[in-house]
Amino acid sequence: MNESEDLAVSVINAWKNYGHWWKSVTVLHNINLHVPTGIIYGLLGPSGCGKTTLLRCIVGRLELNRGEVIVLGKRPGSRGHEVPGRSVGFMPQETALYKNFSISEMLHHFGRLHNMNRKDILSREEFLISFLDLPSKSKNVSQLSGGQQRRVSLACALLQQPQLLILDEPTVGVDPLLREKIWSHLINISKTSKTTIIITTHYIEEARKANCVGLMRSGRILAEDEPSLLLNKYNQTSLENVFLQLCYHDQDRFQEQIPISNTDGDRQTNIPNDIDDRNSSPTSIHVSVNRINGTHLPLDNQKRKFEKNPLRYAKRVVADYFILPHMHKIYALMLKDLTVIKRSIGFLLFQFLIPVIQVALFCLCIGREPEHIPIALYNSEAINGFPTGNLSLQLLNKINPDQIHFTSFNEFNKAMDAVKQGHYWGVAAIEFNFTQAIKNKLLAFQTDPATLNASSLHLYLDMTNQQVSLTIQSIILNSTQLFLKEVLSSYKIDPSIADPPVIIENPVYGSIVPRFLNFAAPGMMISIIFFLAIGLTALMFVVEKKEGLLERSWVAGVTTIEVMLAHIIIKFFIQFIQIMLLLTFADFIFKVEIKGSIFLAMTLIFIQGICGMSYGLLISSVCEQEIEVMEVALGSVFPILLSSGIIWPLEGMPSIMRFLSNFTPLTHSVEAMRCIASRNWTFGYFKVWFGFANAGAWSLGFFVLAAILFALRK
Numbered sequence: 213m214n215e216s217e218d219l220a221v222s223v224i225n226a227w228k229n230y231g232h233w234w235k236s237v238t239v240l241h242n243i244n245l246h247v248p249t250g251i252i253y254g255l256l257g258p259s260g261c262g263k264t265t266l267l268r269c270i271v272g273r274l275e276l277n278r279g280e281v282i283v284l285g286k287r288p289g290s291r292g293h294e295v296p297g298r299s300v301g302f303m304p305q306e307t308a309l310y311k312n313f314s315i316s317e318m319l320h321h322f323g324r325l326h327n328m329n330r331k332d333i334l335s336r337e338e339f340l341i342s343f344l345d346l347p348s349k350s351k352n353v354s355q356l357s358g359g360q361q362r363r364v365s366l367a368c369a370l371l372q373q374p375q376l377l378i379l380d381e382p383t384v385g386v387d388p389l390l391r392e393k394i395w396s397h398l399i400n401i402s403k404t405s406k407t408t409i410i411i412t413t414h415y416i417e418e419a420r421k422a423n424c425v426g427l428m429r430s431g432r433i434l435a436e437d438e439p440s441l442l443l444n445k446y447n448q449t450s451l452e453n454v455f456l457q458l459c460y461h462d463q464d465r466f467q468e469q470i471p472i473s474n475t476d477g478d479r480q481t482n483i484p485n486d487i488d489d490r491n492s493s494p495t496s497i498h499v500s501v502n503r504i505n506g507t508h509l510p511l512d513n514q515k516r517k518f519e520k521n522p523l524r525y526a527k528r529v530v531a532d533y534f535i536l537p538h539m540h541k542i543y544a545l546m547l548k549d550l551t552v553i554k555r556s557i558g559f560l561l562f563q564f565l566i567p568v569i570q571v572a573l574f575c576l577c578i579g580r581e582p583e584h585i586p587i588a589l590y591n592s593e594a595i596n597g598f599p600t601g602n603l604s605l606q607l608l609n610k611i612n613p614d615q616i617h618f619t620s621f622n623e624f625n626k627a628m629d630a631v632k633q634g635h636y637w638g639v640a641a642i643e644f645n646f647t648q649a650i651k652n653k654l655l656a657f658q659t660d661p662a663t664l665n666a667s668s669l670h671l672y673l674d675m676t677n678q679q680v681s682l683t684i685q686s687i688i689l690n691s692t693q694l695f696l697k698e699v700l701s702s703y704k705i706d707p708s709i710a711d712p713p714v715i716i717e718n719p720v721y722g723s724i725v726p727r728f729l730n731f732a733a734p735g736m737m738i739s740i741i742f743f744l745a746i747g748l749t750a751l752m753f754v755v756e757k758k759e760g761l762l763e764r765s766w767v768a769g770v771t772t773i774e775v776m777l778a779h780i781i782i783k784f785f786i787q788f789i790q791i792m793l794l795l796t797f798a799d800f801i802f803k804v805e806i807k808g809s810i811f812l813a814m815t816l817i818f819i820q821g822i823c824g825m826s827y828g829l830l831i832s833s834v835c836e837q838e839i840e841v842m843e844v845a846l847g848s849v850f851p852i853l854l855s856s857g858i859i860w861p862l863e864g865m866p867s868i869m870r871f872l873s874n875f876t877p878l879t880h881s882v883e884a885m886r887c888i889a890s891r892n893w894t895f896g897y898f899k900v901w902f903g904f905a906n907a908g909a910w911s912l913g914f915f916v917l918a919a920i921l922f923a924l925r926k
């Protein structure tokens with residue numbers, strides 16, 4: 213029989229760094245480890261010595277910087293291999309469970325991921341619940357004690373009866389009786405079904421039951437052998453003492469090495485350029501696993517350099533895209549997402565309401581013409597009552613009181629003071645001989661400065677609010693024009709001479725009185741869905757990543773693409789309802805103009821929502837904490853919102869900004885949406901199909917980048 217077939221796990225000359233090249237820490241130093249099939253291997257060592265890192269390299273979650281890992285005959289992650297996947301059961305150090313799930317839901321989720329049928333899941337569930345002494349299967353994980361949660365986590369790892377079990381401290385928080393039971397089960401499955409088990413534990417003495425133990429310190433294996441042989445060799449009565457003795461030896465050797473090695477201590481050592489002979493390395497202790505099952509180490513005499521090959525790695529990342537997603541995994545992940553949603557119906561309703569509330573607030577607060585603007589009036593013609601035929605009164609009557617609200621003052625200075633105090637937006641002042649001056653100007657054609665001055669309404673405005681001051685000017689200019697026409701008519705003069713030499717004909721698109729709301733609402737609707745999708749997606753993924761849930765899925769063989777597809781499918785339905793509500797409110801209640809196809813508008817908003825989700829995924833691929841997500845997401849909102857021409861026309865931007873605005877994910881979609889809503893344009897128009905193409909391209913770009921980053925940042 214081929215010797216290598218007897219080895220379940222081989223780690224050869226393994227080096228692992230964390231961090232980047234300018235600040236990297238070496239955590240694994242030339243590790244060699246060989247675990248024959250069907251044994252229990254206890255990996256022991258103090259906190260921070262690199263046990264978890266080594267296990268993560270074995271299950272294919274971390275890539276070595278140098279060296280090689282062979283698990284069940286192949287490299288983890290190689291095509292067609294079930295590591296990560298069904299062949300490996302992984303219990304991480306964190307509980308890594310969905311807190312709102314019941315024990316049964318948790319087990320069924322992993323069962324579905326491993327493509328187990330319902331009958332098998334139910335029978336394993338029954339066995340594991342009774343074996344691990346778990347409470348009722350309908351109990352929520354959040355209602356369990358820490359120890360019980362760890363046992364549920366162990367049950368998830370044991371569920372599919374994998375060939376290889378990787379257990380990171382499975383007995384923490386477990387009472388001694390149950391610990392005993394777990395060990396006897398592990399011994400049993402290692403013997404009867406040839407399951408290979410690698411287990412880390414803080415309780416060094418419990419590892420006596422393992423067939424082989426590896427004692428680790430500062431990223432190196434100090435010794436590796438059967439527990440009884442180690443006790444004999446070091447003439448000790450406990451493994452703890454063996455470990456202590458090895459640590460003293462190691463300390464002495466390390467101190468001897470200090471003058472010739474780097475002074476930062478062993479944790480900062482750089483990987484040597486050449487590792488030709490691992491037996492000559494002080495950290496590589498010959499592994500005598502052949503004593504355990506009578507085999508020789510197949511790779512013992514190899515003097516190879518195993519360096520992380522960037523090309524090979526890049527190929528693997530790219531190859532990930534060409535592996536067809538598995539429907540059963542997507543289905544399992546979708547059911548998981550649905551269960552998460554089911555457990556927080558209140559939050560789901562809130563998700564439906566957020567866009568509606570936002571669009572309602574937008575329509576109520578933005579774009580309406582300012583009303584009841586307070587203006588101080590000083591009409592010196594009417595201080596002592598209105599003489600007959602007073603034209604200033606006629607002019608003031610033309611101004612809509614709902615738009616401009618006048619308060620009369622007897623003194624100009626008092627009116628001015630009130631404006632300076634901020635009580636009014638300006639003073640409208642009329643000279644004492646206004647009526648006469650108007651008549652002189654219109655009937656006698658007097659155009660001397662005194663007549664022109666006296667026949668005008670003088671406005672002294674607080675111009676600090678552009679919108680308010682433009683509204684005042686526009687209302688007063690329009691009212692004055694009406695007033696002049698009325699006066700001219702009363703003197704039998706053709707009133708049209710008061711018209712400016714411009715005729716605003718029927719508009720090509722839009723209405724003769726344009727509404728700001730119709731300009732801004734399409735952009736707002738798209739951006740509400742876009743930003744909501746970013747926040748919710750990024751937060752969900754970062755929380756899953758932080759709690760170890762994403763890692764657990766990956767070790768169960770789920771690919772990034774499958775996770776993302778399942779998320780997008782579930783969000784499809786949520787977004788569909790959000791968009792329906794959004795358009796209904798905007799169109800029917802707030803009368804936002806949507807002249808074109810509602811279906812086209814919905815599809816565009818939907819694609820933009822997918823774009824937001826992909827961007828959220830991208831954010832979660834680079835962020836580790838919720839606070840980082842908030843910072844990046846919030847930091848993106850304003851730059852995208854402002855530079856996409858949503859609030860202000862692109863024509864109002866400096867040319868460089870206008871050019872740059874072409875490269876935001878929203879600019880062209882917003883323009884397309886406006887064309888659909890206000891111009892009734894269809895897909896045949898360049899601006900419309902380009903908006904769709906642009907949103908699709910950004911979605912795809914973010915999605916692919918997120919998938920690559922997730923894979924690279926393993």
Ligand SMILES: Nc1ncnc2c1ncn2[C@@H]1O[C@H](COP(=O)(O)OP(=O)(O)OP(=O)(O)O)[C@@H](O)[C@H]1O
Pocket residue numbers: 230231237239257258259260261262263264265266305
């Ligand atoms: N993502 C990371 N980035 C940088 N350093 C890390 C990272 N993960 C772990 N380390 C460092 O690597 C070293 C080994 O960590 P590891 O988790 O493998 O230790 P461990 O032996 O499993 O410890 P414990 O028993 O406490 O879990 C530690 O010094 C830790 O701080």
